[in-house]
Amino acid sequence: MSAAAQTPAQAPLLRARGAHIGPDWRSALFTAPFLLIFLGLLVYPLFWGMWISLQEYDMFDKSAIFAALKNYVALASDPIFLGSVRNTFLFVLLTVPAFVVIGLALALALNRQGRTAAVLRAVYFGTSVLSVTIVTIIWKVMYLPGRGLISVVLSLFGLAPIAFISSSSLALPAVAITTVWWIIGLPMMLFLAALQQIPAELYEAAVLDNASRWRTLWSITLPSITRTFVVVTIYEIVAQFQLFGQALLLTQGGPNNASRPIVLFIYETGFRDWNLGLAAAASEILFLLMALAAMLQYFATRRAEAR
């Protein structure tokens, strides 16, 4: 039934109840609660944060004076901040390829029916629901030199314990391993969903052509999931840029700042040293980096879709 089918007798009644289809300021009431929270707690702090990044804060009486770009200049020559940028990029480089390759491998192996595969999928995804606190506790007692499981297993083979957390070359990889263990389930599930969208006819044709399994994988399966490939990669880049809890709880950013990511720098500068201006400037730089990644996502998915 369409609006045009109303009988003339009904129309005035409808208008009296305020239920007509056209524009009406009262309709804005539906969106008002959200918009209020959105403007107050996201838009306003976003711009205020930019303003704070231009202030120099006194750490003792918490007064602020306008300092233009002083904080940004300070960051550009701050070895700890620059180190945190380097660590963040390194961490993204360590984890994102692992998420894509292991996620895809698991998806290919577990894309089958039956109880075994269902249980295995549940196992690999299950760790994702744990909080970062639990995950880091688990991995602390894995890495613990002497008393951790890895040390215990190494000692069975007569090998010396490895001090993952206190080694500046192993701390960040240890955080990366923990992270991959924690949330490998998501890329796996995204790849599984994509694999199940591939039309069965394509595979039937491959069977008729007597194509080998490798050939089927390279010529049918992988080309069909290009879009998911791009989505997973960029989603993980954006997500791993925000590394925080694992680094804080496993390594405290150490040793020698070897595993301090940008967000941990922001947290420590802002909420431990109370240097709000500098912390805000660092958060704007992080925002910029992530916005670039998001833009990349937008254009890359559009290109993948156009194909």
Add this chain to the structure above:
Amino acid sequence: MAFSQAIAGRGVGDRVILAAVIACAALWVLPIAWVVLLSFKPNSELMMSTASAFRAPYTVKNYTDVAATSGVPHWFANSIIVAGSATLVTLIVASLAGYGFARTEFPFKRTLFVIVLLGLAVPEQAVIIARHQLFTDWKLHNTYLALILPSLSNPFGVFLMTQFFRAIPRDIDEAAMLDNASRFKTFWRVLLPLTIPAQATLGIITFLFYWNDYLWPLISATRPEMFTLTVGIASTQTNFAQSEGLGFLMAQAVLAGLPVFIFYLFFQRYIVQAVAGAAVR
């Protein structure tokens, strides 16, 4: 699924792959098993060596100690209050806004919607310092409200609900409005029941997000009695290597992780769909 056989085949190669994935899954579970085993060992024994974790004697003393002395029960209650009420409020606010953006017309609607969509690209870290100042000015830190409010501003739920309302055929609400139902009644009685799958998705994601959230509760709740479970457990794990109560800490971790794990076992299918669906949007 014919094609899964086409990939997986049934030959020797396939069995090898399956065996490898099973072996890998055992490795995946191993860290959790290790923690569970440690949690049942006497602390004094773990001081010397943890290698005995694989054999008796086991004890439940660590668990009774946690129940009696640690903050876990209280933090657990805090997490339930925060995640539960935040989920409820998110569902209400996002449903109203989703309906508003999908079905009504009002001045500047399109502009506002574009701004809301742009909000999706703003990471928490870009607003957290000003937000913290704001809550300081309002004297709201160390309250439940401070733990619940900030993430309600995340546009994801509104985006999800708008998409969902748009997918419902317009005939349904037009028919209801011709029956003289008011706009709100149409929304509440006719359309809302149709959105239950989306409510479940959004509800699960929101609950898990608040339950596991770490950064904001860490800086906002500074008094131990206002800690959520995530922050509380983190606060107990500082001096690990010298810890005399390793088994106790492990029991705490197991108790804290258990509820969400049980939740996962029961709602596994929905959780996987919800989380995977949310990521691709």
